[in-house]
Amino acid sequence: MAAVVQRGDFILGKSLKEFEAEFAQASGVNYGVGVASGTDAIALGLQACGIIEGDEVLVPANTFIATVIGVIQAGATPILVDCDRHTALIDLNLAAKAITPKTRAILPVHLYGQMVSPKALLDFAQAHNLIIFEDAAQAHLAQREGYMAGSVGMAAAFSFYPSKNLGAFGNGGMLITSDQEVAQRVQTLRNYGAPKKYYHTEVGKNSRLDSLQAAILQVKLPHLSQWNQLRNQAAQIYDQGLKSGRDNKVVPMTNLAQEGHVYHLYVVRINEASSMTREQVQDFLKEKGIQTGIHYPIPCHLQPAYKSLGYQLGDFPQAEMLCEQILSLPMYPGIKSEDIAWVVEQISLI
Numbered sequence: 001m002a003a004v005v006q007r008g009d010f011i012l013g014k015s016l017k018e019f020e021a022e023f024a025q026a027s028g029v030n031y032g033v034g035v036a037s038g039t040d041a042i043a044l045g046l047q048a049c050g051i052i053e054g055d056e057v058l059v060p061a062n063t064f065i066a067t068v069i070g071v072i073q074a075g076a077t078p079i080l081v082d083c084d085r086h087t088a089l090i091d092l093n094l095a096a097k098a099i100t101p102k103t104r105a106i107l108p109v110h111l112y113g114q115m116v117s118p119k120a121l122l123d124f125a126q127a128h129n130l131i132i133f134e135d136a137a138q139a140h141l142a143q144r145e146g147y148m149a150g151s152v153g154m155a156a157a158f159s160f161y162p163s164k165n166l167g168a169f170g171n172g173g174m175l176i177t178s179d180q181e182v183a184q185r186v187q188t189l190r191n192y193g194a195p196k197k198y199y200h201t202e203v204g205k206n207s208r209l210d211s212l213q214a215a216i217l218q219v220k221l222p223h224l225s226q227w228n229q230l231r232n233q234a235a236q237i238y239d240q241g242l243k244s245g246r247d248n249k250v251v252p253m254t255n256l257a258q259e260g261h262v263y264h265l266y267v268v269r270i271n272e273a274s275s276m277t278r279e280q281v282q283d284f285l286k287e288k289g290i291q292t293g294i295h296y297p298i299p300c301h302l303q304p305a306y307k308s309l310g311y312q313l314g315d316f317p318q319a320e321m322l323c324e325q326i327l328s329l330p331m332y333p334g335i336k337s338e339d340i341a342w343v344v345e346q347i348s349l350i
């Protein structure tokens, strides 16, 4: 940070350029373009991939709303798709049914830190002639089937929101791709649509990752693999503890990516067998000093702002069920095994 201040290159400076190259390399692609947020990485990234007004983009119904916002800001129409109840990831069989002649892309979300199967995605995209654009906001350096998050599709979006696995001291995001044209177009779009100073070839916006944030992220990046491993190990301890519980009132999300799951969140489902509601469980744990979260309580199609998309209650039963049942348990790199044991013990009492 001191070096950035010394140089005074706060916008599009040396630290940004270095971090872009380092994060792209770590993710197994050629180019990184730092932007102001993960939401902008989706919006500008989709535009750069050639998505235009009238195009339809397949999006999971259970994601953070920013995925949907990104599609709409790119001028396209989000077509929501239900998810698999065990992983909470987009259900590609249902995605196939949602395809129309206007469908141009699929936007899989590597939710909670687990990638959607790259092989299945590539087969799906090839069969239907679609672009894959990954929302990897929760999946920095996640892996599955030999692929890194962000390296499967044409391009991918990451968020450096402070609580993410790789978090800035504020907002930040990045578009990564191995396609030089896509990278160059996002470089232009993020900088007032100007490929060179005061010459505007696109109606862009001001959306750059600050050099100061890049400098901070540069310091953190070398630790990320180890932090991810610690999250994964903590999840294994949770999984085992919850499995050895007497019943299956509390069911962890299924991990199909093994060590490649980076557990941005550790999510369980308080299922129908429980005598307590999810909210009661949450209150019970809170009394014991255990903070939990819900990611996310309302599916995208039932959010008031998105009524015009034309969906209604019942359209996506798995996503709706998950919103009612899911609970995120404490998860961070370095959470102690005795703390996890304490959480599991309290859960066994519900």
Ligand SMILES: Cc1ncc(COP(=O)(O)O)c(C=O)c1O
Residues within 6 Å of the ligand: 037, 038, 039, 040, 063, 064, 066, 067, 109, 135, 137, 138, 158, 159, 160, 161, 171, 172, 173
């Ligand atoms: C799945 C997902 N997509 C997109 C975003 C948007 O990122 P940002 O908050 O940096 O705009 C987030 C995080 O906030 C997210 O979790």
